[in-house]
Amino acid sequence: MTATTETQRRLRTEIPGPASRALQQRRAAVVAAGVSSVLPVYVTSAEGGLLTDADGNVLIDFGSGIAVTNVGHAAPAVVDRVREQAGRFTHTCFMVTPYEGYVEVCEALDKLTPGTHEKRSVLFNSGAEAVENAVKIARAATGRQAVVVFDHAYHGRTNLTMALTAKSIPYKHGFGPFAPEVYRVPGSYPYRDGLSGPEAARIAIDRIEKQIGGDQVAAVVLEPVQGEGGFIEPAPGFLSALSRWCTENGVVFVADEVQTGFCRTGEWFASTHEDVVPDLIATAKGIAGGLPLAAVTGRAELLDAVGPGGLGGTYGGNPIACAAALGSIEIMRQENLAASAKRIENTVLPRLRALAEVTGVIGDVRGRGAMLAAEFVKPGTTEPDADLTKRVAQACHQAGVVVLTCGTYGNVVRLLPPLSLSTELLEEGLSVLEHAVRTEAAK
Structure with missing residues (x-):
């Protein structure tokens, strides 16, 4: 199997599931500890903007292998x-x-x-x-x-x-x-x-x-x-x-x-x-x-x-x-993916800015195209909040959306979806992110 036939996010098990956890145990015995992974789910197939793991979970990919699969996973050409x-x-x-x-x-x-x-x-x-x-x-x-x-x-x-x-x-x-x-x-x-x-x-x-x-x-x-x-x-x-x-x-x-x-x-x-x-x-x-x-x-x-x-x-x-x-x-x-990147920007930035206004924990929303970010700070300050950033990312992962963090202070969630990602999947992934921010900011 070289590509998934899935078209939407689906969770069959907890993240990571039992098959991924078993693979993680095998990894620990042979792979150097200095190589880390953001989310230890083991991918078996991928297509477009979706990843399917060893447990059959289908995740929305907002990371693109760190801005690599711009054209989507397993692009036919x-x-x-x-x-x-x-x-x-x-x-x-x-x-x-x-x-x-x-x-x-x-x-x-x-x-x-x-x-x-x-x-x-x-x-x-x-x-x-x-x-x-x-x-x-x-x-x-x-x-x-x-x-x-x-x-x-x-x-x-x-x-x-x-x-x-x-x-x-x-x-x-x-x-x-x-x-x-x-x-x-x-x-x-x-x-x-x-x-x-x-x-x-x-x-x-x-x-x-x-x-x-x-x-x-x-x-x-x-x-x-x-x-x-x-x-x-x-x-x-x-x-x-x-x-x-x-x-x-x-x-x-x-x-x-x-x-x-x-x-x-x-x-x-x-x-x-x-x-x-x-x-x-x-x-x-x-x-x-x-x-x-x-x-x-x-x-x-x-x-x-x-x-x-x-x-x-x-x-x-x-x-x-x-x-x-x-x-x-x-x-x-x-496919004019430069224009598609602008479509992603026009969808993401307004939602992130509205989220910043409502929650008070996002100090800055920035980026261009499909290279977008939210910088998390403690309310009423510019002090970086790396702990909240980590919790938000983990909550997204648990809900089946792959997001990445970055920044000198470890307080930035970055979004790097494939440029070919459908608007429907983009909107769904953003809803997961919004829920994660609201939930974690309220703790």
């Missing part, structure tokens, strides 16, 4: 292309004997990413690899070493990307020493800093110029909307001001669009919301419908500054993953 490619060959290594699929993905990225300049791309396996290689490319092209990142940032779990990431636990604690020449500056967090975009950018730029020196910076790396840090949408003007400063100082502007990319925010890429054209853009997650694929795309002169053999990897641009990406991009175009 993805499955068909993967099946066809797997029947021809599964691997040769593009660095040994290349194949057309890799080139086709790079051609698509050339057309889809912001900017009309001449571009090049290189493919990898994960978002962390993409970000790390973007830094490598920037350093090689500029001859500089310093890399600037921001408060609340998340960029991955490799040694270099842990250095780029802000939050210690669970991402960095005990894993140092980290890569040098990484400098952190304040970003834009409108709910908490109250600054306009240009004001926040001036503070960041002043810090860079005084403490590092603009002529020493190879790259500024930032998420157009911060993901793990709390779905923080910078104030208007922040990204564009930083982009201009980078251009004026010969600094490579790197947009980490691993979570925001591929129609997630209502545009193909979140940088477009402010008409920002990154020098390099790192992508992954939503690119390939669930298969591991990532990319760095950017100005030809930057990527071509790296000599032959300086970029690559055994599995980077695997042919099956490339086939999945081409199927995923086909769906996004044909």
